[in-house]
Amino acid sequence: METATMLPEVTAAGVIIKAVLILAVIAAIAGFGTYIERKVLAFMQRRLGPQHVGPFGLLQLAADGIKLFTKEDIIPQHANKIIFAVAPVITAATAFIALAAVPVFPDFTIPLLDIYVPSIASDVNVGILFVLGMMAAGLYGPLLAGMAQANKWGIIGSARTAIQFLSYEVVTGLSILAPIMMVGSLSFVDFNNYQADGTWIVVYQPVAFVLFLIAGYAETNRTPFDLLEHEAEIVSGYVTEYSGMRWGLFFIGEYANMITIGVIASIVFLGGYNDFWIFPGWLMIIAKIAFSFFFMLWVRAAWPHIRPDQLMWLCWKVLMPLAVVNVVITGIVMMIVG
Amino acid sequence: MYEFIAFYIFAIATTILFVITVMSKNVLYSMTSLAAGMVLISGFFFLLGADFLGVVQLIVYVGAVMALYAFAMMFFDATKNVKEKHQNPALVFLLGGLMALVFVIMFSAPVIGDNIQALYPIEDGVGNAQAVGMVLFTKYLVPFEVAAVMLLVAMIAGIILAGKKMDYSLTKSEAIDEEMNVELKKGEE
Numbered sequence: 001m002e003t004a005t006m007l008p009e010v011t012a013a014g015v016i017i018k019a020v021l022i023l024a025v026i027a028a029i030a031g032f033g034t035y036i037e038r039k040v041l042a043f044m045q046r047r048l049g050p051q052h053v054g055p056f057g058l059l060q061l062a063a064d065g066i067k068l069f070t071k072e073d074i075i076p077q078h079a080n081k082i083i084f085a086v087a088p089v090i091t092a093a094t095a096f097i098a099l100a101a102v103p104v105f106p107d108f109t110i111p112l113l114d115i116y117v118p119s120i121a122s123d124v125n126v127g128i129l130f131v132l133g134m135m136a137a138g139l140y141g142p143l144l145a146g147m148a149q150a151n152k153w154g155i156i157g158s159a160r161t162a163i164q165f166l167s168y169e170v171v172t173g174l175s176i177l178a179p180i181m182m183v184g185s186l187s188f189v190d191f192n193n194y195q196a197d198g199t200w201i202v203v204y205q206p207v208a209f210v211l212f213l214i215a216g217y218a219e220t221n222r223t224p225f226d227l228l229e230h231e232a233e234i235v236s237g238y239v240t241e242y243s244g245m246r247w248g249l250f251f252i253g254e255y256a257n258m259i260t261i262g263v264i265a266s267i268v269f270l271g272g273y274n275d276f277w278i279f280p281g282w283l284m285i286i287a288k289i290a291f292s293f294f295f296m297l298w299v300r301a302a303w304p305h306i307r308p309d310q311l312m313w314l315c316w317k318v319l320m321p322l323a324v325v326n327v328v329i330t331g332i333v334m335m336i337v338g
Numbered sequence: 339m340y341e342f343i344a345f346y347i348f349a350i351a352t353t354i355l356f357v358i359t360v361m362s363k364n365v366l367y368s369m370t371s372l373a374a375g376m377v378l379i380s381g382f383f384f385l386l387g388a389d390f391l392g393v394v395q396l397i398v399y400v401g402a403v404m405a406l407y408a409f410a411m412m413f414f415d416a417t418k419n420v421k422e423k424h425q426n427p428a429l430v431f432l433l434g435g436l437m438a439l440v441f442v443i444m445f446s447a448p449v450i451g452d453n454i455q456a457l458y459p460i461e462d463g464v465g466n467a468q469a470v471g472m473v474l475f476t477k478y479l480v481p482f483e484v485a486a487v488m489l490l491v492a493m494i495a496g497i498i499l500a501g502k503k504m505d506y507s508l509t510k511s512e513a514i515d516e517e518m519n520v521e522l523k524k525g526e527e
Contacts, residue, residue: 078417080366126389126466133396137377140370140400143407147366150417162408169401186390186467 030255044301071244083148091141091253098134146238157237174323175211192272262292390466
């Protein structure tokens with residue numbers, strides 16, 4: 001906790017306020033993200049996107065919300081009811097737990113009550129590993145959902161979850177290992193301070209950055225890696241039998257994970273929340289996260305789905321060797337230079 | 339005080355979850371409680387201030403249990419109960435109980451004898467990861483390297499076992515290509 005020496009003491013009330021803030025803001029952004037996603041995709045595919053509800057279709061979000069909340073909640077007859085109910089909660093909960101260890105908004109003090117709200121809800125000094133581990137645990141949501149619903153499409157979806165997780169977890173870990181070696185710490189704050197002089201780690205580690213993005217898209221199962229719910233092949237995969245708010249929880253979890261990947265990429269590779277030229281740090285980090293979110297939509301609009309065997313080929317024969325070579329070269333260069 | 343409460347919550351929850359793992363006849367329940375129990379065990383490490391080990395516990399066991407799920411998916415119908423064949427339930431109960439008792443005695447003996455000393459206590463200013471790394475590359479270097487060699491052997495064995503038809507692609511098999519060519523030639527004729 002040596003970084004918090006100059007700052008006011010972090011109290012329990014501050015942390016609770018921070019947790020509520022993260023929940024409220026990220027959940028709202030996740031909802032708003034669906035609107036942005038549809039608009040951006042429509043723009044890139046020369047369509048109009050949502051435009052009937054409210055100005056520019058802005059209230060589409062509210063309409064979708066009403067639809068989700070009032071839909072009939074169906075649990076299939078032969079499904080395992082407890083696991084079926086727990087699975088969506090796992091996805092959403094782990095996504096938000098992962099956000100507990102990343103710096104999301106700048107720190108501030110509530111004026112009248114004099115409560116200091118930290119920028120990281122829980123500043124564990126192994127932040128990066130914690131976030132990656134929690135996001136990995138989040139994949140139990142799709143896995144259990146697919147297995148509990150007594151539906152063959154679901155089983156295929158959960159089998160794909162298992163293979164995708166087991167292969168891409170390796171690439172995520174190896175790709176982020178090279179920057180960790182350079183900084184020599186697992187704390188997000190140290191990563192941010194390392195880049196305080198203005199040179200971003202992406203300059204030294206372009207390969208690791210690309211590998212991390214690819215693996216990150218696979219972990220958040222974004223197109224082109226969304227084999228888990230590939231609607232053209234396996235109906236909806238692990239969410240086939242889900243409806244209403246249970247389905248909505250999967251959705252919120254996925255969008256929260258997209259934001260988490262954006263935060264990690266911004267802080268580890270893209271300079272974090274340091275000031276840049278005339279722009280203050282909080283604006284820079286929001287801009288970077290927003291761009292990273294936009295980039296995910298861009299990739300989705302530009303690339304087709306890939307087959308499971310292509311996914312495996314890409315992971316084990318291309319990305320993993322590249323990541324290992326990158327780590328070895330980083331080590332040699334560090335030994336010579338440092 | 340908070341640590342006290344947290345410890346008992348974690349302890350009770352893990353015990354219940356692992357009891358479900360052993361007792362349940364449904365493969366989905368036992369796997370899920372196993373995974374949840376493994377995640378909760380990392381809570382103990384966090385309580386002790388060993389953040390790094392806690393996170394490692396989380397990452398390693400989340401992955402390992404996920405592989406177990408993959409096997410369960412192939413062997414069992416997850417929505418039905420598994421019928422177990424017990425030839426001699428009393429013997430199984432006796433042996434299992436004895437094993438558990440031996441383990442409890444083994445691990446509680448040093449606690450009762452007050453013989454536990456922290457050989458490498460957490461130092462201020464040294465991060466968790468650094469401390470673990472120091473110990474691994476000095477005192478425990480030989481076990482560490484032996485474990486690495488073992489993993490390497492297992493990896494090579496796995497590749498040899500699975501690598502018989504490495505070049506054979508299910509979606510792009512040569513046999514299918516040949517069939518296609520035959521069909522095309524028939525069409526041309």
